[in-house]
Amino acid sequence: MTDPTGHEAVPTPPTSAAVARRAGVSRATVSYVFNGQAAGRVGAGAQARVRAAAEELGYVPHAAARSLRAGRGRIVLLAAPADTAPVFGPLFADFLAGFQSALHRLGYTGVLHGAPADAPLDAARAWAELRPAAVLTLHDPPLDASAVDLLKRAGTAAVLTPGPQAPPGAHALLLDQSEAGRRAGAHLLAAGRRRIGVVLPAEPGLAASADPRLAGVRAAAAGHPDAAVHPLDLALTEESAARLVARWPALGLDAVFAYNDAYAMLLMRALQDAGHAIGTGPGRIAVVGADDLLLARLLRPRLTSVRTEAIAPDRLAHLVDTLVRAPSTPPATHRLGTFRVVPRASG
Amino acid sequence: MTDPTGHEAVPTPPTSAAVARRAGVSRATVSYVFNGQAAGRVGAGAQARVRAAAEELGYVPHAAARSLRAGRGRIVLLAAPADTAPVFGPLFADFLAGFQSALHRLGYTGVLHGAPADAPLDAARAWAELRPAAVLTLHDPPLDASAVDLLKRAGTAAVLTPGPQAPPGAHALLLDQSEAGRRAGAHLLAAGRRRIGVVLPAEPGLAASADPRLAGVRAAAAGHPDAAVHPLDLALTEESAARLVARWPALGLDAVFAYNDAYAMLLMRALQDAGHAIGTGPGRIAVVGADDLLLARLLRPRLTSVRTEAIAPDRLAHLVDTLVRAPSTPPATHRLGTFRVVPRASG
DNA sequence: TTGAAAGCGTTACCAG
């Protein structure tokens, strides 16, 4: 009943040879019919017989055999560890779906692969087994030079890693988180705020975007000698927010960039519960979130938020296609999106 | 520079033959070393030489060639269209990542594939080309009998589609959304509510879970002759919420099950802005959300929410593994999770 | 302990 590997036998799928036999033609003819090369080579009658035979047998070409023969895979590997979603925000799933179907339209198969962040070389080896046409990693730390080298030697036409700079041979994907910080910082400074807190989420995996955001706020503040920037540790729990708010009087901050709308909501609620006034006026604490969720508009006061203007998924898919078709394109940096402040009543 | 397909040449990846040549052994020996069959067959010296040669050349086995030879693929195909994320809630990305890495641990490669919902048979054909060991679809409408048949004839050991009932030969995956409705309805009825509104999101793709939720509330109300259930159309915009609230006095509802926490927040805010009191007391409107996000705890009043107790991703992965190893297992229904009301102040 | 060879399903090439 079971074979030595513990698998039961599964009926062998029909092959092109079976179709050929049934249609009374050669395997090459079947191949032509299934690849649109039939015009001018295969007679109409033979074509019809081939299609009928395939239909009856339930024949479907075998992708592995095809790409083995072609020497080139059509897989685009998207490497994203479990904690990518928070980094890219709640819109990541939408982006992923759009990217996936855009790839499909271009004839690629998108494969999402979890990444063991601790061993980039092992991960690269696992990916290389699939002989992907392209590899996109979205996580930190980015692939190192040896991992990129391994992939390229395995025939991967394009390797894209998070920027700002990529290892030799890889293209950089830049979603410059420090820009989010710069925009938020500039907005608050323009509103006259000088003592600015920046939330650093305690949740793991978010440091990769939180740190550059903090750096961005600092960069914005560098132009204002009287401005001070304070990192604030905060976990996504009410207890953590309460602890932070308890320290608030001692901190003496007049503004806070809260990493994203969820942290902003948490902190704003805790500040309000403690009797602090939120908003743009004097004596109020300015609060800025990020992601510009519906949430931001529903809070009271309405939440000022840094919005990510992400590249359209199909544009990214087209970029990948271009790079795959011209593997010798010199590595460059490609922006994944930019940031913009949506000002509302909270700050 | 470019070949006829518009692709530049990419350096050919090293093959096991190249490794064998470099190590001065046969290709069979290389294969043994890379598949753990080396013990008692290949001498220690030869093993070391093979590994060294592979390292130097950057050799990685070719998954397509391997599975072509093995006759059995290791791909688990997860078919999820763009609008799956809303159906499964914001936790879908986490679930996906966990499922993916659990599969990886079991030796499978998880592939996420967008589903052209309009042509299930075309989708099935595209999937069948990958000769997946298993196919899981998460979308509505589920695969029909002919699509399942095609996949099985292509050697797919296990096909899983959303329940409650699956086509012949396919297993059913049940996340019984009507249970969410029943739980919410029972909760509200037990609290004495009798005129219950149920939000039907206007956003496309959510009807698949919203309709059974409504049915669940109706089922719960069936035991109470004096109870009435009203469907309420609502889009995720403030304008839509304002329109709904304007009709509220005419509706005369004393409770609402708001589909999820986001819709609940939107509606609750609009009701409050219009002067309605939210909560459990008499004269107040009871509001129940779903998903039990952090959001629910931060709203005031705190939001009662229906929480999904989802199956652990690795349990689903193990289920898939089991079914793949025993393809003749009679089709059955497998629960993806259950629902539970988390009562708070809003209702 | 190692090597030779067959075969997985597909497609490109070249005779017929």
Next chain:
DNA sequence: CTGGTAACGCTTTCAA
């Protein structure tokens, strides 16, 4: 216009 043949990279049986 059609069909045979070889080759893609790998695993595995069999023989040395």
